[in-house]
Amino acid sequence: MKVEWLLWFFLLIVCFSWVNGLEFEEDNEFAEFEVADEKKTETTEEVVPDETPKVKVPEEEAFAEFETTEKKVPEEAKDDFSDIAEEEEYDAFDSKVEEGAEEKKTLEIKPLTFADIPTHFRSNWSSYQVEAVALFIIFLYTVNYFIGKQRNQSLAYRWFDDNIEFLRDQFALVGDDGISENPDGTLIKETDSSYLVWCSGRVGISGMLSQMKLVKRQDVIGTVYNWFRPKTDRVIHKIDLDKNEIDSVIFVMGNKKSVAKAVKDYTDLATYAIERKGLERFGLPASFALHAEIAETISAILDPFVVQHLQKYEKYIDLIHITDQFCGVKLQEGETYTRLPDTSENMFFTFNVIDSPDSLEVNRALLNLTFYLLEKLRRYRLSREGKVKAEKKRQSFADSFLKVTHQQRQEAMQARREEQARERKQRLIEEEDPEKQRRLQKLEDKREQRAKAPKMKQLRLK
Incomplete structure (x- = not known):
């Protein structure tokens, strides 16, 4: 618990520093873009082309120079060498025009551009606060997972080590996982918060499954939820009895909330058990509730030894549930059974596991109470009146169940008949032999005539 509080303290410190960073942050939301633009401008100014650009000679100057040259030539030479001079001047003009075009092309080179590079991580820490908080939450979840997983595992193995010797005195085989070569002393891990121990080898029962349902300490959300609605670690002993080992008994007692939930969820308790008042005369604690089918079973079960353990x-x-008609939880709304559900004889003992210095003594006492009630119920038999009353209730439940499911059974039978008729017609169509086809057609016609004929009873008088 100290480690969990320390982790939450660190989380609060990180959130507080994040809020302070947001308060003192500058209001200029475009600061990063301005810095990027300044860097881009500086980079552009520093870029200097390696070659010196050539001077561009305009076309007008070339024409003017050509005319001046033409004026300077004497008329005598012009007459003698007019053809040669004109060719040379035109060649010079063409070369100058070509040089001007080349210089124009060289001057049209675009300057180099550089991509905008984001600011360095260290230059702006406030941009990564969300990522930092996310990483811290992941780190917190991981640390809590390993700590919670280790604590649940240590609690489960401590309970198993404290009670394995007592369980070996009661069963021939304790801790069988069905895989190991040595089927003894194995604690099966179902999940990080659920562990199983299977015991067998005792007269009158097929086996006992002890399941430890621990608080989900490895889950941060479950841990926070447990602060608002606290839960305790529990161990559930489910005993599967052989057929006809106990008489017609349906009985449940324990914490009021747990009993109310069990009566609401389980079919046998909702159908047969009736809430019993006036528990003070039995000596039960005020926080307990009791439901039973037959009143005489209450006084038979609650003897002084049991009452003393219940008070202490x-x-x-948390809950003690004994039944010979266990058929699981109730169906959801809209779902119904098509046939009477199978039942079994079971005993359920749910105990809270509280870590305390005397936990070893408490576990031994609760297991002792479990096997005491097991042997007591195996020997107990109802009176004749109680047996008749229990049988009437069971027969009444079976009759009401058949009435409810009668319509469903009729619909299922009609669907089967229609399916069989379709199969016969399909076989008749697929038959290639004409003789067999005629014979099948006659049989089908006879069936239809019998179905249409009125049903009459024949009475013979002597």
Whole structure:
């Protein structure tokens, strides 16, 4: 718990520093872009072409120079060498025009441009605050996962080590996982918050499954949710009894909230069990509730030894459920059974696991209570009146169930008949032999006539 508080303290410090950074940050939202533009301008100014650009000679100057040269030539020479001079002057003019075009092309080279590079990480830490918070949350979740996983594992193995010797006194095989060559002393890890122990080898029962349902300490969200709605670690012992090992008994007692939830969820309790008042005369704690099918089973189960343990370990006992008609949880709204559900004889003991100095003594006492009630219920038999009352309730439930499901069964039978008729017609169509086809057609006609004929009963008088 100290480590969890320390982690949350560090998270608050990071959030506080982030808020302060946002308060003192400059209002200029375009500062980064201005810095990038300044750098771009400086870079552009520093770029100097390596070659000195040539001077451009305009075409007008070339024409003027040509005319001046033409004026300077004497008329006598012009007459004698007019053809040669004109050719040379035109060649010189063409060469100057070509040089001017080349110089124009060289001057039209575009300056170099550089891509905008984002600012360095160290120059602006405020831009990465969201990423820093996300990384810190991931780090916090990872640390909490490993710490919570290790704590759940240590709690499960500590409980198993404290009770394995007592379980070996009660069963021939303890901790069988079905895989190991040595099927003994194995704690099965189902999830990070659920561990299983399977025990077998005892007269009257097929086995006992002990499941440890621990708080999800490895999950940060589950840990925070547990602060608002605290939960405790629990161990559930489910005992599967052999057929006809116990009499017609349906009984549940324990914490009021747990009992109310069980009566709402399980079919056997919702159908047969009735809430019993006046628990003070039985000596049960005020925080307990009790539902039972037959009243006489209450006094038979709650003897002085059981009542003493219930009073002494009130905060450790969550639920005790004994039934010979267990068929699982109730169906969801809109779902129905097509046939009467299969039932089994089971006993459920749910105990709270509280880490304390005397936890070893408490675990031994609760396991002792479990096997005491197991042997007591195996020996217990209802009176004749109680047996008749229990059988009437079970028969009444079966009759009401058949009435409810009668329409569903009729619809299912009609669907099967239609499916069989379609198969016969398909076989008749696919038949290639004309003789067999006629014979199948006659049989089909007879079936249709029998179905259409009125049903009459024949009475014979002697």
